[in-house]
Amino acid sequence: MLALDGSKMELSKRDRQILQAVVATYIQTGEPVGSRTVWRRYKLPMSPATIRNIMADLEEMGFFFQPHTSAGRVPTELGLKFYIESLLKKKPLPSKNKREIKENLKELRCEYDLEKVLQESSKLLSQYSKQAGIVIAPKFSRIVLKQIEFVWLNRHTVLAVIVGSTGIVYHRLIPNISKISQPNLNKFANFLNAHFCGMTLGEVKKRLIEDMKKDKAEFDAIWHRITKFSKRLLEPEKEDVYIEGTTNILNYPEFSDIERMKALVKAFEEKGIITRLLERTMEDARVQVFIGGEISVEGLDKCGIIASPYMQGDTILGSVAVIGPIRMNYAKVIPLVEYTAQVLSELL
Amino acid sequence: MLALDGSKMELSKRDRQILQAVVATYIQTGEPVGSRTVWRRYKLPMSPATIRNIMADLEEMGFFFQPHTSAGRVPTELGLKFYIESLLKKKPLPSKNKREIKENLKELRCEYDLEKVLQESSKLLSQYSKQAGIVIAPKFSRIVLKQIEFVWLNRHTVLAVIVGSTGIVYHRLIPNISKISQPNLNKFANFLNAHFCGMTLGEVKKRLIEDMKKDKAEFDAIWHRITKFSKRLLEPEKEDVYIEGTTNILNYPEFSDIERMKALVKAFEEKGIITRLLERTMEDARVQVFIGGEISVEGLDKCGIIASPYMQGDTILGSVAVIGPIRMNYAKVIPLVEYTAQVLSELL
């Protein structure tokens, strides 16, 4: 974790002004920023020499670093973090964009599966941010059960259909099950629907196993056989993740190095990496920003991530995010991610 | 299409020998091949000068081209195609690999959804070929109907579950449906199961609409309301495609050019491109090879594709493929693709 608080106090108004100017310029240009440039762009009431001195001080404090002696300054991760947390003036998302996002998602929500909505969300995120948009589908165990049905497919296999209250539908094939009559299966389905509807699938799994242990008497041989497959039934499969617009990032010059580009593409190809990465953001119901080394994923070390969970009521279901170069336009993208998460939450 | 037949006749045995040697060397090294190199590697019973002359002839015929006057020769697409079709000695897949593929897929087939099998197939293809493995999921309309069920989710929405004979499961949310009682829905499901089981979903769709027109009398008001949603029910959604190992290709030096790499990654990101591309291969039940310009997809113009459909009985369901650099090891990869398609067909 980057320790900000210590240094924050020591910064004078002018220091912050220069920090702000340098970081903002760097975000725009992607190149080391010199004192003269800052002086010209911001028409600050001091000479380049003064700015140079301040920059040297800020470098000492760890906010900047110099690629080489005679180059301008590049903000360090600490510098960027401080900028994002203390100096950033967010630009609210234009209401035109807000409208587009809302209408787009609302329509899909009414017409189709939740999956379409999530996919479209990631597309919209990538389009508006011109970077990569990511949506993590609701975690299986956090889905609230709405309905469950069983169908025999053949002598050995039962198909279970689990419907979540968000409209998400899962199916599970349960093979090698000894014969249970369809009426009994229906009874079991009714039992589950009656007792567990409204709970999360995680709870259902736990409770189901507990209940069966407790009320052994009540559950006859048939129910017993069913336990075996209850576990399988509620086994989470791979978490789904929708990623769109990865190629947008490739256009930024910081990835025009072949090796770095390869590493980036690799990171995106293995979706598990992304899922695990965003799992972290699902603890806290606010927008979160990770940059560079904090991400600790090879290939993404020159990237920034803006992520926000989306919820159903009070429980966090999944997460939306934008990944871009570390010098992305946080002022614009943070509100975008925030709003998208909000709309998604409203639709659930 | 590349016209091979004309030139094929004119080639002497020695010409073919040189063609073979140059192409094989190029496939290994990826670099222009000179006369001396060929002479050394293959210990041919003639001098480099003779080889040079033959190479010049072959260049005239369009099999080679020279990046510049003082470089070796690179096979043209025509040259490669000729090599693949007439000179290639396929290396059968080692039986160890065969066993691994078969067992791996068989196990998943028994345990899980078809989707897992398809995904694993593409993983295996990519692993063994060290290139990108692709599997196109069965086309919705070609799936043979096994069973269909309906469940009311709420006042307005019906969930339809369609099970194909391959074990593939689809679900469709059908919104904005006027109230039909569950028993009537069940009647409808029974009707569908009784009449259409064993047909492909494409046929089912056609027949269903025809039948309803013909036997208007039989179908009362309820059935009529159902027609509306039958269409929606049998609407194919986006075709699924599994792509694995795209980053493998990036390691080949021919893609170390930044722009080319970007184009390649872009082509892979948009899965629709790949699907459309492989649709072509689903006409003919044999392994097919496309190279370079034939592919006519931006970004894939330096690539080769080896594709083979997989079938259920006599009908082609989908397609498996490997995409790699145009100079890939066709002798090894063709048998790999062939075998994977075969195993997949056996499992269906």
Added chain:
DNA sequence: TTTAGCACTCCTTTTCTCCAAGTGCTAAAA
């Protein structure tokens, strides 16, 4: 018809030079 020899071509790599941007330091000004 084949082969050895050789001049020639053109790409690639390395080296060198030059230039611009930017710094840190020093001394003068406010």
Added chain:
DNA sequence: TTTTAGCACTTGGAGAAAAGGAGTGCTAAA
């Protein structure tokens, strides 16, 4: 004491020039 102007110095990058090497095509001899 703080700020500013001036200046020498550093460094990476662009571009030119040079060196090196792989391979060709042609010619003349075998």
